[in-house]
Amino acid sequence: xxxxxxxxxxxxxxxxxxxxxxxxxxVHFASCPHCRQxxxxxxxxxxxxxxxxAPELSPDFVDRVMTRLPESEFTADAEVFAGGFxxxxxxxxxxxxxxxxxxxxxxxxxxxxFRSVEDVSAPSLADNTYLSAFLKDLSGLHLDxxxxxxxxxxFLGIALIDRILAHRRRHRKPISYLV
Amino acid sequence: xxxxxxxxxxxxxxxxxxxxxxMADQRQLVERIVAGDKNSFRALVKDYQxxxxxxxxRMIPPGPDREDLCQEVFxxxxxxxxxxxxxxxxxxxxxxxxxxxxLNFLDKKHLPLYxxxxxxxxxxxxxxxxxxxxxDRAYESSRTGEIVRNEISRLPAVYxxxxxxxxxxxxxxxxxxxxxxxxxxxxxxxxxRARKMLKGRLQAVYRGERS
Numbered sequence: 001x002x003x004x005x006x007x008x009x010x011x012x013x014x015x016x017x018x019x020x021x022x023x024x025x026x027v028h029f030a031s032c033p034h035c036r037q038x039x040x041x042x043x044x045x046x047x048x049x050x051x052x053x054a055p056e057l058s059p060d061f062v063d064r065v066m067t068r069l070p071e072s073e074f075t076a077d078a079e080v081f082a083g084g085f086x087x088x089x090x091x092x093x094x095x096x097x098x099x100x101x102x103x104x105x106x107x108x109x110x111x112x113x114f115r116s117v118e119d120v121s122a123p124s125l126a127d128n129t130y131l132s133a134f135l136k137d138l139s140g141l142h143l144d145x146x147x148x149x150x151x152x153x154x155f156l157g158i159a160l161i162d163r164i165l166a167h168r169r170r171h172r173k174p175i176s177y178l179v
Numbered sequence: 180x181x182x183x184x185x186x187x188x189x190x191x192x193x194x195x196x197x198x199x200x201x202m203a204d205q206r207q208l209v210e211r212i213v214a215g216d217k218n219s220f221r222a223l224v225k226d227y228q229x230x231x232x233x234x235x236x237r238m239i240p241p242g243p244d245r246e247d248l249c250q251e252v253f254x255x256x257x258x259x260x261x262x263x264x265x266x267x268x269x270x271x272x273x274x275x276x277x278x279x280x281x282l283n284f285l286d287k288k289h290l291p292l293y294x295x296x297x298x299x300x301x302x303x304x305x306x307x308x309x310x311x312x313x314x315d316r317a318y319e320s321s322r323t324g325e326i327v328r329n330e331i332s333r334l335p336a337v338y339x340x341x342x343x344x345x346x347x348x349x350x351x352x353x354x355x356x357x358x359x360x361x362x363x364x365x366x367x368x369x370x371x372r373a374r375k376m377l378k379g380r381l382q383a384v385y386r387g388e389r390s
Contacts, residue, residue: 008375018367045378048327049346054229055236057246062224065253066217 006035011042094158098151205269213261224253230270231277233347237339238281240290248284252277267357274344274358285336323381330380338373345370 006014006025013019029036058064211219231252232245239245255276263272284290331339337359344350344358352363352370359366 008378009371012371012374041378041382042374044323045327045374045381046346048324049331049342049377051324052328052331052347054347055232055245057228057232057249061228061246061249062221065224065250066221068250068254069217069220069257070254 005032006038008038008042011035011039014039015042015046094155098154202265202268206265209260209263209265209269212257220257223256227256227270227273228253230274230348233343234274234277234340235281237343238278238336239284244284248280252280255280268354270348271350271354271357274348274350274354278340278358326381326384327377330377334373334376338369338376341366341370342373342377 006028010019010025014022014025019025029039208219208223212223228249231249235245235249235252239248252273256273259276263269331342334342340359341355344355345352350358352366355361355370356363356366361369
């Protein structure tokens with residue numbers, strides 16, 4: 001064994017703690033001055049490498065990084081990431097839907113269709129005393145009750161869908177790990 | 180003789196344990212940054228500027244481009260932090276961005292990365308002949324440190340980066356492989372080869388001083 005010396009790879013693996021047969025190697029070191037010397041050289045090399053100081057950056061390096069950052073990178077994400085309800089975007093979407101409904105009412109006159117459905121399936125809303133007063137007020141505004149109720153339900157449905165989508169966006173699966 | 184390898188392995192195990200414990204803190208930090216907290220990002224820059232500068236300064240030749248590239252790396256980190264899903268350590272992710280940025284820079288400037296990987300075949304010339312050589316104190320640590328630093332600077336960029344990530348950033352072969360997109364076996368092989376080159380050069384310098 002004394003005539004067979006450890007290779008550089010074995011010496012490095014021993015120092016890295018990845019050599020399997022460390023016991024046999026240590027027995028060899030005890031009887032082989034050549035390998036002890038070689039190991040000592042590597043030990044000093046490792047120590048010299050690890051003593052090196054980190055590169056010096058400008059004192060204002062961090063400040064300069066901060067000034068280079070884009071302004072509103074995370075504003076929209078912040079609201080979603082925090083699980084918040086994106087009111088601004090939701091309102092815009094709701095207004096758009098209501099405008100579409102109003103346009104449909106104006107051009108396609110779905111009132112007749114809706115009323116026919118209501119006549120067939122739904123009980124009359126005017127039977128309720130409190131509601132009838134409310135409906136009377138509404139009718140004074142020349143608004144069709146079914147359109148108003150339909151719009152309110154649409155508003156609530158859109159708000160619910162938006163909240164669900166915001167929640168799913170926050171917990172979506174990773175797209176990529178590496179840039 | 181038993182102490183040194185066990186100390187190295189113990190240090191890496193402690194680093195792994197600390198990393199696992201620190202993942203929760205990292206997650207909170209990232210969440211605060213994504214929520215718009217720029218002070219948290221400032222803290223991230225301070226925490227990781229050493230890692231980024233280590234890689235950039237090893238891979239990019241000296242010049243003003245180095246610090247500019249370090250800044251660009253952190254801007255990229257900021258812009259892409261929303262895509263980070265904690266399937267690796269934050270340091271590994273940032274190091275990977277840094278390494279890729281350096282590769283892109285070297286490619287743009289038509290500078291080599293894998294050049295001179297067989298440099299051990301070249302005749303060796305000592306980096307810095309020293310008139311104050313003291314052969315009787317050949318392994319004095321400060322002298323060794325100076326020689327090692329000079330010789331590291333002359334290694335190919337890949338070897339320099341491997342040595343930096345392993346010895347100065349205490350990263351494992353697996354992490355280094357993820358950063359540099361290399362199999363673990365290749366990381367180990369290149370690292371061993373780089374250190375063998377350094378050892379040979381160190382011994383040659385001292386042989387030259389004695390002669």
